[in-house]
Amino acid sequence: xxxxxxxxxxxxxxxxxxxxxxxxxxxxxxxxxxxxxxxxxxxxxxxxxxxxxxxxxxxxxxxxxxxxxxxxxxxxxxxxxxxxxxxxxxxxxxxxxxxxxxxxxxxxxxxxxxxxxxxxxxxxxxxxxxxxxxxxxxxxxxxxxxxxxxxxxxxxxxxxxxxxxxxxxxxxxxxxxxxxxxxxxxxxxxxxxxxxxxxxxxxx
Numbered sequence: 344x345x346x347x348x349x350x351x352x353x354x355x356x357x358x359x360x361x362x363x364x365x366x367x368x369x370x371x372x373x374x375x376x377x378x379x380x381x382x383x384x385x386x387x388x389x390x391x392x393x394x395x396x397x398x399x400x401x402x403x404x405x406x407x408x409x410x411x412x413x414x415x416x417x418x419x420x421x422x423x424x425x426x427x428x429x430x431x432x433x434x435x436x437x438x439x440x441x442x443x444x445x446x447x448x449x450x451x452x453x454x455x456x457x458x459x460x461x462x463x464x465x466x467x468x469x470x471x472x473x474x475x476x477x478x479x480x481x482x483x484x485x486x487x488x489x490x491x492x493x494x495x496x497x498x499x500x501x502x503x504x505x506x507x508x509x510x511x512x513x514x515x516x517x518x519x520x521x522x523x524x525x526x527x528x529x530x531x532x533x534x535x536x537x538x539x540x541x542x543x544x545x546x547x
Contacts, residue, residue: 359448361390362423362482363415372486375494382423383413390417420482452476455525456518463503466510468492473517475524484520488513 350356364370364382373379388408395404419439453474459467466472469485492509499505 357443359420361387361417361419363390363417363479364423364486365483366414368487369483372490375490382418383416385422386413386416386418388413388416391415450476452525453521455521456514457521458514458518461507461510463501463506466492466506468513472513473521475521478524480520480524484517 373382391408391412393406397403451474468488470481475481491512495505495508499508
């Protein structure tokens, strides 16, 4: 089996900010790959802290993660793609504390529901299969896709059979999630313009 990735190496582009990996999808893939302990060593459980503020800055809600809470800890994308493993904290600060230049990041999404004609020898996963607005599920779904495809390959007699098993589960799940998030980015901007409740994430 051959896996294709758009990036030729982890330094090919700016990796962006942090993400949270959820216990019910992203972390499942890490467990199957034997990487969950390494993830927890690098992740920041305190990043699960959430505060809800109104446009005037008044605190409307505050969630502080309980001791041992690990449902969706934050991790830097670059560290997840395990690239700076073993670097000293002062060296890492040269990267993490640098604001850097402005990077324009257009938002793209595939239509709902997106599918393709089944081909036994090739399939898609992650954003290639179900590109959605960046509202916190993309990385987790991609990891769950990879996990389920790997398990299907391990448990099927042929690649074609494995691809069929994988797509039978992945496509409906992706369609359901994409339908929930459809126009999600626009809705967030609309709420902000109307002066309604805004959410902010605080790490630490």
